[in-house]
Amino acid sequence: QVTLVESGGGLVQPGGSLRLACAGSGRTFSTNIIGWFRQAPGKEREFVAAISWTGDSTYYADSVKGRFTISRDNARNVVLLQMNSLKPEDTATYSCAVHLAGAARLQEGYGDWGRGTQVTVSQ
DSSP, X not given: OOXXXXXXXXXXXXXXXXXXXXXXXXXXXXXXXXXXXXXXXXXXXXXXXXXXXXSXXXXXXXXXXXXXXXXXXXXXXXXXXXXXXXXXXXXXXXXXXXEOSSOTTOGGGEESOOOOEEEEEOO
C-alpha cells in the first residue's frame, strides 16, 4: 500500500502558476504510473495528467495540454504538476493516485488516492 500526500494548492489569479507535489511512500510509488485528477464542485472527477514510472511517457488531458507539465523524481518519491496559464475553470480539488490497471487516463484503474489539495483560480 502507498500513502500519497498532495501539497502546493492555493489561490491564484488567472494567468498565474502553481506547482503541486504528490509525495509518496511505499515501493509501488516509484514503480508505477502516477496520475493527477481533479474534481470541481458539482462535477465528476476528471483525468488531468499521468507519468510512467521512468518518466519517459506522459499523458495529458486536452484541456491542460501545453499549460501543465508533469514530472517525477523517484529518488525523492515525488511527482510534480507544474500548472501555468491557469484559468478559472482549473479551479478544483487536485488528487494524485497510483495506477494499478487499465488505461492511464481512466480513474477506475487507480488506487491509494491522496486526500487532495485545493486550487482556486480567481481574481
